[in-house]
Amino acid sequence: MGGDHGPSVILPGAEIALTRHPGLRFVIFGQEDAVRPVLEAHPRLKAASTFHHCDVSIRMDEKPSQALRQGRYKSSMWKALEAVKGGEADVAVSAGNTGALMAMAKFCLRTMPNIERPAIAAIWPTLRGESVVLDVGATIGADSQQLVDFSMMGAAMARALLHVERPSVGLLNIGVEEVKGQDEIKEAARLLKEARLSGLVYHGFVEGDDLGKGTVDVVVTEGFTGNIALKTAEGTARQIASYLRSAMTRTWLAKLGYLLAKGAFDRLRDKMDPRKVNGGVFLGLNGIVIKSHGGSDAEGTAAAIDVAFAMASAQLREKIEKDLQDFYLSVSADAAQKPLEAPQ
Amino acid sequence: MGGDHGPSVILPGAEIALTRHPGLRFVIFGQEDAVRPVLEAHPRLKAASTFHHCDVSIRMDEKPSQALRQGRYKSSMWKALEAVKGGEADVAVSAGNTGALMAMAKFCLRTMPNIERPAIAAIWPTLRGESVVLDVGATIGADSQQLVDFSMMGAAMARALLHVERPSVGLLNIGVEEVKGQDEIKEAARLLKEARLSGLVYHGFVEGDDLGKGTVDVVVTEGFTGNIALKTAEGTARQIASYLRSAMTRTWLAKLGYLLAKGAFDRLRDKMDPRKVNGGVFLGLNGIVIKSHGGSDAEGTAAAIDVAFAMASAQLREKIEKDLQDFYLSVSADAAQKPLEAPQ
Known part of the structure; x- marks a missing residue:
């Protein structure tokens, strides 16, 4: 309905x-x-x-x-x-x-066991193909553990969608190194580096322009920033399409050129067609x-x-559940070992 | 250097x-x-x-x-x-x-009197012309008062740049209404509504796709989100330019069409030329x-x-200083009045 x-x-x-x-x-x-x-x-x-x-x-x-x-x-x-x-x-x-x-x-x-917050994952068209970007608006703010959860869920989805065995995962960040306030992202990076998950390859930080480049298979961010990034990209694509339309109808020479290159323009429209990548996936x-x-x-x-x-x-839900279970088992095994190690 | x-x-x-x-x-x-x-x-x-x-x-x-x-x-x-x-x-x-x-x-x-944090303002090309967007990366996070400061500084810059007497100002937000965590944005909206500033018209919330539309003259956000939005838009523009290039060189018909429409393509390239809107302005x-x-x-x-x-x-610094002074004087006048009103 x-x-x-x-x-x-x-x-x-x-x-x-x-x-x-x-x-x-x-x-x-x-x-x-x-x-x-x-x-x-x-x-x-x-x-x-x-x-x-x-x-x-x-x-x-x-x-x-x-x-x-x-x-x-x-x-x-x-x-x-x-x-x-x-x-x-x-x-x-x-x-x-x-x-x-x-x-x-x-x-x-x-929500799944161990998951506090669900995420919405978008399929993002890139110069390399497609990437999975999450969260694009389910919840505002995410702590480091939630960003790690999003990484595992996004990787499981990328495996199902892109058929990559170990998808690369990047954390969305800004270029400046010495800035305050992104402690949860830095901490998530540390956790992802240390966990050495079998289901993904942690790439490091990525910036806003890495989304369109397709630098990684999975881009992880919290919902506010993810939603703004998604809508900004959609808006920019519409803006350029509008520039292109008005440029191609302005003179008779441009119109003729457009007619000749129509096949190419159709291909371009196809590439930019938001219908082709429709579908936000609720994960968690x-x-x-x-x-x-x-x-x-x-x-x-x-x-x-x-x-x-x-x-x-791809039995996505079952696979995510298993990945999460493996991770949390290994984390608790680590935690259980630590007290033993301490006295040595 | x-x-x-x-x-x-x-x-x-x-x-x-x-x-x-x-x-x-x-x-x-x-x-x-x-x-x-x-x-x-x-x-x-x-x-x-x-x-x-x-x-x-x-x-x-x-x-x-x-x-x-x-x-x-x-x-x-x-x-x-x-x-x-x-x-x-x-x-x-x-x-x-x-x-x-x-x-x-x-x-x-x-920093200026009353200003805790500076901002970097970008000039954003839109379907209507240009907008001022800040902060695009000076500082991560901003409280409600800082968002109000950014609004006044951005409006003063828009007045100087776009020659609009009372620029419209929007706060960047996400569409979902009932979400937690954006208290500082809601509070900034309340402050801007109540202050009825003479130097700007408060428009309300805007979303990521309003940036390219040029819905408002000034878009206000904190530095992390603003930086991601800016780089995402730049990345999307480069991505589409790359699609366009490869579409126009794929067949001889497309190449011929491209030659005929070259004037139109040049105009488009001009519109999308990042050099035309170069210059981040440090404000505050x-x-x-x-x-x-x-x-x-x-x-x-x-x-x-x-x-x-x-x-x-446009004597931007002096104008911003005066706007801020007027605002903080009116705020302290309000605050001084309130205890008198209370007993009535």
């Missing part, structure tokens, strides 16, 4: 994803009168789906607390999360209200949730479902 | 600026054997300049504390700041080590300091000197 267009783009998007992954099965939650007619018009999707009517749907402008009060246990958003919790679905996809989805996901799925919960962009069309929705499919196929 | 190229681009840059502003006078500090030959080759600049030899120059990779120890009272960087302090120069321009320049500027010029000190990008060529250096000229001509 979510997003700017509701079932009219979400169901066609699901059908596109279904043609790409014929093994997909959908469990659809929404208001019957909105969903049923669109579903009837897509017989192939209908055949691969189970539909559950829900009276309540969360509005895009509802505050998280309000959404929880009004939508818990009964809204289509809640029911989709509950399907993941109960094992009826492997992953939940929603184009709805992000704040409400995160609040409900935390309440319904709960007992179940994977994908947030599709509210303004997505059917293609964008299909891309979010592609991500969902990749994450579920 | 600073930047990647030293006097060989800085002096030609000064000559370009001189042709644009024939009233300019330069006080040049540096090592005689490096500066003198270039100065001799630019007789017009030489006629408008005074040169002072300095034995010591700060290296680009020196840590701020190291630079202070080795360069205080004698380096070319220090001497340039001292010229501002003593009134010999109206503004200092350096392409050198940013951290060292800020550390020395704080030590030499000291008893003297204006402009940081030119280390990698700048002569054109970029000239742009930084243009900014310096605009700031000095």
